[in-house]
Amino acid sequence: MSIKLFDSELKVMDVLWKEGGMTAKKISDLLKEEIGWNMNTTYTVIKKCIAKGAIERSEPNFMCRALISKQEVQAAEAEELVGKLFDGSPNLLFASLLGSGKISGEQIEKLRQMIDEMK
Amino acid sequence: MGLLHRSMTGAVLILAVFLLRALALRRLPKVTFWVLWMVAAVRLLFPFSIPSRLSLYNLFPFSAPSRLSLYKLVAKAVQDGTLEHDIAGSVQLDGMAWWAVQKGDFLRSTALKTVYFAGCALLGAYFLASYFSWWKKFRVALPTQHTGVGQWAGKQKRAGLFVRVLDQIKSPLTYGIFRPVILLPKAMDWEDGETLTYILDHEYAHIRHGDALAKVIFAVALCMHWFNPAVWVMYFLANRDMELYCDETVVRMGGQGAREKYALALLRMEEWKKQPFSMYSHFSGNALKERIVAIMKIRKKSVLGVVFAVGLVAGTTMLFATSAFAGDAKKEEGSKGGSGTVMISATPTPAPGEEVPPERIGGETPENDTGSFDQKWDEAWDKMVNGEASMVFVDENGNPDESGEHQYVKIVDQDGNVLLFARYTSMGDGIAEIGEVPADHNAEEDHFVDKPDGAGKSDENHPKTQEKETVTENGQ
Numbered sequence: 318m319s320i321k322l323f324d325s326e327l328k329v330m331d332v333l334w335k336e337g338g339m340t341a342k343k344i345s346d347l348l349k350e351e352i353g354w355n356m357n358t359t360y361t362v363i364k365k366c367i368a369k370g371a372i373e374r375s376e377p378n379f380m381c382r383a384l385i386s387k388q389e390v391q392a393a394e395a396e397e398l399v400g401k402l403f404d405g406s407p408n409l410l411f412a413s414l415l416g417s418g419k420i421s422g423e424q425i426e427k428l429r430q431m432i433d434e435m436k
Numbered sequence: 437m438g439l440l441h442r443s444m445t446g447a448v449l450i451l452a453v454f455l456l457r458a459l460a461l462r463r464l465p466k467v468t469f470w471v472l473w474m475v476a477a478v479r480l481l482f483p484f485s486i487p488s489r490l491s492l493y494n495l496f497p498f499s500a501p502s503r504l505s506l507y508k509l510v511a512k513a514v515q516d517g518t519l520e521h522d523i524a525g526s527v528q529l530d531g532m533a534w535w536a537v538q539k540g541d542f543l544r545s546t547a548l549k550t551v552y553f554a555g556c557a558l559l560g561a562y563f564l565a566s567y568f569s570w571w572k573k574f575r576v577a578l579p580t581q582h583t584g585v586g587q588w589a590g591k592q593k594r595a596g597l598f599v600r601v602l603d604q605i606k607s608p609l610t611y612g613i614f615r616p617v618i619l620l621p622k623a624m625d626w627e628d629g630e631t632l633t634y635i636l637d638h639e640y641a642h643i644r645h646g647d648a649l650a651k652v653i654f655a656v657a658l659c660m661h662w663f664n665p666a667v668w669v670m671y672f673l674a675n676r677d678m679e680l681y682c683d684e685t686v687v688r689m690g691g692q693g694a695r696e697k698y699a700l701a702l703l704r705m706e707e708w709k710k711q712p713f714s715m716y717s718h719f720s721g722n723a724l725k726e727r728i729v730a731i732m733k734i735r736k737k738s739v740l741g742v743v744f745a746v747g748l749v750a751g752t753t754m755l756f757a758t759s760a761f762a763g764d765a766k767k768e769e770g771s772k773g774g775s776g777t778v779m780i781s782a783t784p785t786p787a788p789g790e791e792v793p794p795e796r797i798g799g800e801t802p803e804n805d806t807g808s809f810d811q812k813w814d815e816a817w818d819k820m821v822n823g824e825a826s827m828v829f830v831d832e833n834g835n836p837d838e839s840g841e842h843q844y845v846k847i848v849d850q851d852g853n854v855l856l857f858a859r860y861t862s863m864g865d866g867i868a869e870i871g872e873v874p875a876d877h878n879a880e881e882d883h884f885v886d887k888p889d890g891a892g893k894s895d896e897n898h899p900k901t902q903e904k905e906t907v908t909e910n911g912q
Contacts, residue, residue: 323603323604324603325603328578352578354575355575358575
């Protein structure tokens with residue numbers, strides 16, 4: 318999966334991921350409310366997503382449906398991050414996360430559990 | 437003032453500002469240059485003319501032309517017939533306008549006009565296209581929840597300040613004239629609160645100074661004067677000076693040590709790109725060195741500095757942006773109505789109530805001929821020069837001729853009396869010949885000698901032609 322999405326496109330995807338499929342009009346109303354984009358702006362971004370294969374459009378009513386899931390995007394981005402900055406080694410990424418002190422004790426526990434379950 | 441005239445005057449003014457900047461950039465408050473560049477842009481854009489005794493152009497020998505050169509001036513204007521109105525409308529008693537009239541041929545050539553307008557259109561299209569393509573990117577910026585930004589916005593006096601984040605830019609910028617928005621690049625160090633504050637202060641300074649609108653003004657001036665290299669210089673330097681002015685504003689807002697901290701903050705962002713033809717204000721890299729040096733030399737605001745700066749601006753404007761003052765003249769612009777009306781005054785026009793000496797020449801119509809043509813011409817000319825009469829291009833019936841194909845001219849005094857109704861022709865070497873229209877003249881029988889575009893019959897043996905003296909011989 319090598320769809321590269323800009324922040325603006327991720328924002329639109331986010332709406333679909335949270336609320337499921339909906340019409341373009343509804344998306345634009347929502348985003349107008351939330352971040353002040355006008356209708357044209359939102360439609361432009363939606364069309365970009367369609368062009369990139371992230372959204373599927375169906376008639377009637379310009380119905381939008383996400384073609385990729387949030388998990389897929391997360392995995393792809395994480396993989397790219399590991400490849401780009403951590404020399405392909407996830408360990409280094411973990412080390413960086415742990416060392417930054419931004420992970421709470423609770424989260425570390427959860428991580429440990431996840432590792433155990435994988436074994 | 438015609439376009440070429442404005443362009444030349446503008447160039448002189450720009451040169452003056454350039455020299456001033458080269459000498460004293462560090463020592464003057466940067467707002468000085470912001471204002472001076474604005475004066476230059478306004479000078480380039482607007483056709484008004486401010487004659488002044490203090491104008492530098494008074495120094496030029498041709499600034500207060502002799503009677504003979506006045507003749508030449510109008511003779512040329514008459515001969516050309518199809519004058520550009522902006523030039524005809526500004527035939528003035530200064531050498532520059534004279535030059536502009538002579539060079540009017542330059543602009544009248546269709547080929548050159550086409551080139552000029554093509555240049556304007558191209559450059560204008562470039563700016564519009566570039567502005568539009570950036571604006572499309574800016575639209576999709578997202579608001580930010582960053583606490584530092586929120587705190588900063590809360591402190592500003594202006595409500596509804598928009599700060600957004602965009603992942604498609606590399607350096608911060610401000611856009612929008614009516615609803616300004618500050619855009620921050622996603623890839624910046626959000627933890628560095630100090631730098632963040634400086635960036636926001638700088639961009640906000642752009643908003644407070646009205647730089648978005650200023651940039652548009654400079655761009656329009658550049659489009660209209662694209663052929664003038666001085667205007668390109670102005671465009672680049674004006675944009676730079678807007679940045680320097682914002683830097684100065686930020687540093688002055690801060691307290692002790694703000695200078696050093698701000699300079700370091702700029703250096704921290706040095707990898708960000710420069711976009712020379714951008715319509716948006718942004719941190720720029722190439723001019724970075726100039727900015728750092730300028731920042732390190734910013735002085736405290738002082739009354740003396742402000743006074744000095746104001747004096748400089750006023751002085752430069754008075755010297756360079758004005759036009760020559762002819763003698764004791766009260767100058768009048770050519771009237772805007774009617775094609776080719778040229779009003780020239782060299783002495784004060786009579787005050788209201790004061791009577792215009794009623795000496796009229798030869799009666800109201802050519803039927804009442806009492807003097808020879810040359811005498812009439814001289815006297816009518818005198819009246820014109822004194823502001824008591826004006827010359828109008830007309831058709832063969834004496835009605836104002838808007839078509840641009842003048843062959844006749846009427847000299848009319850302030851009361852509307854026709855002092856002289858004459859037909860003019862031109863000879864190949866550019867000297868107008870004026871002859872009186874006989875009372876019984878029949879337009880179809882008119883004979884002309886070598887009209888510029890070859891129209892009209894040519895008859896060198898026509899008696900009227902032979903007995904005419906050329907206009908330039910009638911003068912002092």
